Amino acid sequence: MIDTLNQPKAGPAPERAGVAPADSDQQRVQIVLDSFARADSSAFPPWLRTLRGAARARAGRMGFPTTRQEEWRFTNMAPVLQLPLHPAEKTGPALTRQDIARFAFGLDAHRLVFVDGHFCADLCSLPEEGNGLQLGNLLGQLAGDCPDVEQNLARHAPSDANFFTALNTAFFRDGAFVSIAAGKTAAKPVHLLFIGASEQAGATALSRNLILAQRGARLKVIESHVSLSDAARVTNTVTELVLGPGADVEHCKVQQESGRAFHIAAIQAVQAADSRWISHSIATGSRLARNQIQTLLNAGGAAAILNGLYLGDAEQLIDHHTVVDHARAHCESHEFYHGILAGRAHGVFNGKIFVRQDAQKTNAKQTNRNLLLSDNAVIDTKPQLEIFADDVKCTHGAAIGQLSDEAVFYLRSRGIGAEQARRILIQAFASDVIERIGIEPVRAGLEQMLAERFAPA
């Protein structure tokens, strides 16, 4: 169904280290950093204040990313820097449970709710104490004695390579803290709901999440991002997940922000022996979305499954950069991303797989398939395998194409109309990813979303 991939054309050479960005951009970045710093609280523990100060300095040195940098070649972030960036404040009337019901997937879950990055305790559903699941906002944790947080927060997501992660570390307001004790299985999924409500352009919600699963623990997390406003808001979110030996965590991120929003997300998992991490990234919203999804397979027997689905229309740009780092032997990873692009939408998929020298017997597989529904839709897809071990099995495939005429004809030959046949096939291509989600109501909710999105005009 799909033509072979054309390698992306060679672009300008990546910017050399040490070359500072243009003065005006550099000045802009300083103004942004200063404005965030003025609004920042000093109520954090000293260890975190140190980390934040260092991150701020790094962000200042790195400057705003430009398309001259390899990592940002296809994704121009300049429109974000043009916004009057400032930390999003609590605005508008408080939301009620009724207001957020439509974002809940009808899911019986423990739920944490953040509006513009601020924790809304009134809207949360917390587990009873004593079943091994700890759930709350990060600020709450930081107010007390929190060795788990101190050991892990900002220790895993690399803020030396990514301006936005550094910005997040330097200035995050709050976020979710989820921790499940050794050997425990969470009875219900955990839903982290992030709502953008600010009507101000440039209002930036910086949220930071930490998810810890101890030895043998099992947990399912849904992280969803939605909008109540149509403003050119900015979301900058970083999630760190730490999986102990034999831990099993499914993390499903669903991004459905409104069409003028900017969404910048980083997810970093670190996996111990025999752990299993399943990541889903479903991205259908925002004007520009950048997802940096990374895992470090740090001991034998660890397995990572990275699934993704991006649906772009109009002028949307949806970018996924994934990194699977096979650091040790006998680990496996399976990556499966589908994109459907219509209108003048632009999709970017960059899949990096590192297989380090010690990582013998690695089994890594990567698939990225894209359906282009219009002549003006664009996809830049790029597998990037760097293999330093010799006894490994690594495969990758990228494909770009249109709907198969043969399949359309088969459906029509049974009495199904041409338009409906196309819709059925597009939806099937998307369902191929959705049906891998292990949380039934979320799967059903997303299938419903697909049906509406591809319904006849």
Place this chain on the structure above:
Amino acid sequence: MLEIRDLCAGVEGNPILQNLNLRVKAGEVHAIMGPNGSGKSTLAQVLAGRSDYEVTGGSVLFNGADLLAMKPEDRARAGLFLAFQYPVEIPGVNSTSFLKAALNECRKARGQEELDAVEFLALVKEKTKLLDLDPALLSRSVNEGFSGGEKKRNEIFQMAVLEPRLAILDETDSGLDIDALKIVAGGVNKLRRPDNATLVITHYQRLLNYIVPDIVHVLMEGRIVKTGGKELALELEERGYDWLLETAASNGKP
């Protein structure tokens, strides 16, 4: 029911069917035999409405309507069914919901009420027995991971559900072992009625032991070169096709 007159069709400018004539009446089973490359599958695809083939002349009437002017879905709704030689695998499209959608489109077009889920499942249960088809296959994606035999049986199963007026079986016997062949043929025979007709396209005589045709046609070089009774199939089995080549060359229109 079906009347093909002087049909000419080809692909990318290469003529394949050349002045083909054929009449099929309700209640009849016709077999079309012929060597590889004679145009058998092209005929099936053209009748079903595949746009890869270009019709360059002639006409086809299906129950009095101009078949060639109809879209593929309208042909199906009017009661034409093609059992594909190579059924397509369609990942992500559930067999049952696909077939329910198809049946209800056909029923709507025929002025019948649509079936609800319960009624449809009852129908499916009845028809799977007819084909000895594992109902578990129907919870999977259309043809995905089906064996060759399962794909062919699924085609006839779809036919049993859709109850077409004219069924065209394109090389349905290829890739079937003798047991599967008997089941498929048994299914087709049970679906025969005085008001429907079947066009069996095959390379070998074998299938015709089980689906006994009323009329056998030999298609060579894009036209029907000989028509006879079921004994013609046996003669072809014995003598091959070569002896007919001369007839094909000398008779423009047999």
